[in-house]
Amino acid sequence: MKKTATEMILFHQKVRGCNNFIFQDLGEFMPNGKTHMLVGAGVGLGVALIDKDKHQISHNPAFGAFIGAISGKLPDIIEPALNPNHRQFFHSYTVMTASIAAILKVYKWSPDTNFEKLIRGFVLIGGCAYLSHLICDSTTPKGLPLVGKL
Known part of the structure; x- marks a missing residue:
């Protein structure tokens, strides 16, 4: 018996007691916190490696991945x-x-x-991971949403 997405969410929340979920039964993918951190870390690492104006701290690959992982989860922290x-x-x-617009600037x-190079690195890596x-x-x-509520 196939369940709807809403039924899957409610079942998962009841069984696991949390709100991070991935649907695999329905072929739908919903990123959870771990997914956002992993993608953010990859983006942070990529930006740290390919950026033209490197700083020794912010563009260190491990630090870039760390900042990316935190920034990749930031919207769900807020x-x-x-x-x-x-x-x-x-x-x-x-x-x-x-x-x-901010990342391009x-x-x-x-x-x-x-x-300034350090600040630029943090903002660029963090902004790309947030994105x-x-x-x-x-x-x-x-x-x-287009705008959403504040």
Whole structure:
């Protein structure tokens, strides 16, 4: 007997007592916290390796992966996944668009000091990892709201 997505969520919450879930029975994929951290770590590592203006701390591959993992989970830290409708402003297309604009601006920035390079690295790696979370969530059946509530 096939269950609906809602039944699967409720069953999972009842059995596991948590709200992180992946649907495999229905062929649908919903990223959970571990998925967001893994994708964020990969993005952080990639940005640390390929960025043109490297800083010795922020662009260290291990540190880039660490910052990416934390930033990849950040939207769910700000707006916890307490129910399937938790996605609001910080999970919205508005924030996604603003993030892309900010990332492009930071990418084009040529810092003068070592400290500015460090800040640039943190923002670039963290911003790209945050964006990876929104991209993953946008592919789910719920998608992202245009603006959401603050």
